[in-house]
Amino acid sequence: MKRFKMRRVTLKEVASRAGVSLSTASLALNGKPGVHPETRAKVLRVAWELEYQPNAAARSLANGKSQAIGLVNPISLEQLFSSADFFMHLSRGLYQAAKEHNYHVFLLVSETDQDAAELVKEVIRQRRVDGLIITNPAEAASYLGELEKYEFPCVFVGRPSDSQALYVDNNNIEIGRLGTKHLLSLGRRDIAFLTGPLRFTHCQDRLLGYRMALEEFGLTFREELVWQAEQSEERILTVVKEKIAQVKFDAIFATSGLHAVCAIRVCQEHGLRIPDDVAVVCVEDSSLAKYFYPSITAIELDSFWLGYWATKLLLRVIEGEDPGSPILLPGKLVVRTSSATKKGGGAGQESLRSTP
DSSP: OOOOOOOOOOHHHHHHHHTSOHHHHHHHHTTOSSSOHHHHHHHHHHHHHTTOOOOHHHHHHHHSOOSEEEEEEESOHHHHHHTHHHHHHHHHHHHHHHHHTTOEEEEEEESSHHHHHHHHHHHHHHTOSSEEEEESOBTTOTTHHHHHHHTOOEEEESOOSSTTSOEEEEOHHHHHHHHHHHHHHTTOOSEEEEESOTTBHHHHHHHHHHHHHHHHTTOOOOGGGEEEOOSOHHHHHHHHHHHHTTOOOSEEEESSHHHHHHHHHHHHHTTOOTTTTOEEEEESOOHHHHHSSSOOEEEEOOHHHHHHHHHHHHHHHHTTOOOOSOEEEOOEEEBOGGGOBOTTSOBOOTTSOBOO
C-alpha cells in the first residue's frame, strides 16, 4: 500500500501568498516589532488558511532553545510504578506549568544513578532540552558533577545533598514529626519507623522528624525500631517478617503506601489486629491507602504542586530570571481506620481531620 505523507507548508509559501518578504513574514508570525498591524494581520490570516506550522527545529536554532524540559526519575521502574499515584500527580503539575509557558515535557527514563549520569551528560551535550527536573536525589548522586560542570538549568524534586542546588520538596522533617506525634498521641510508645533507603534525603529528613517527636514525648530513640527496605514488595515483606519476630512494637510509621500495605499484611499473618494491636500511618495519600482494608491513615504530599512549582522555578532559571529560594510544601494528615483508636480503645483526637 502506498503511503501518503502530508507536505509541510513553508514560511516562503506564506510570505509569497501574503505578498511580503520572507523576513517580514517571520517577524509577523513571531510577534516581533517593525511590522504594520494590517500587514501582520494579513500574514497571520494566510498562515491560518494554509495551516502553516512553524518548524520547531528551525525555531530552536534561531533562539537557541528547544522549548522542552526533561523529567528524570533515577529509580527503578518497579519503584516508579509502585508510587504511581505520586508520579501521576507530579507529572500533571509539571505538565500544567510547562503548558502555561508553551513548553513540552519529555520523560527521560533512567533506573540507576549511573544511568542518570549518562543520560544527563547526553542531554546536555545534545541540548535536547532547555532544563531538567530530577526527582529522588540521593546523597551522592553521580550526575551532580555533570550539572555543575556545564551549569545546566536544573531543579530537584526533593532536597539534594548540595545545599546550593535549587529544589522543591515537602517539609519532610515536619512530616516525620507529624506522623509520629499522631501515633504517640494515641498512646503508642514502641513505634517502628519503616523507611526506604537512607541514601535518599527525604528518608533522612523524615527519620529526623521521627526522632524529634520521640524527644518531645521524652522517649529514647531505639535503633532497632528503624527498619530499612527498598521500594520493593519482596524486600519490604522480608524485612518486616524478620523484625516482627525480633522487636516489640505497637505502631508502624511507613514512609510509603507500599511499605504500609506490606507491613499490615505481615502483621495480620501473625495474628496482630490493625489498629488494636498495631496502629499504622504512611506517607503519601494514594488510592492504595484509601481503598485498602483497613483504610490507611496517610500524610498527603500534594505532589501536583511539587511538579507545578518545580517547573515554574526551572523556567525562571531558563529565562535568566532570579528563581528565588527552594520551596517547601507542608503535609496534611488524613486519619483513617488504621489509626482510628487510641491504644486500649477509645476515639482518636478530635482535632485531627478524619476521612472514611
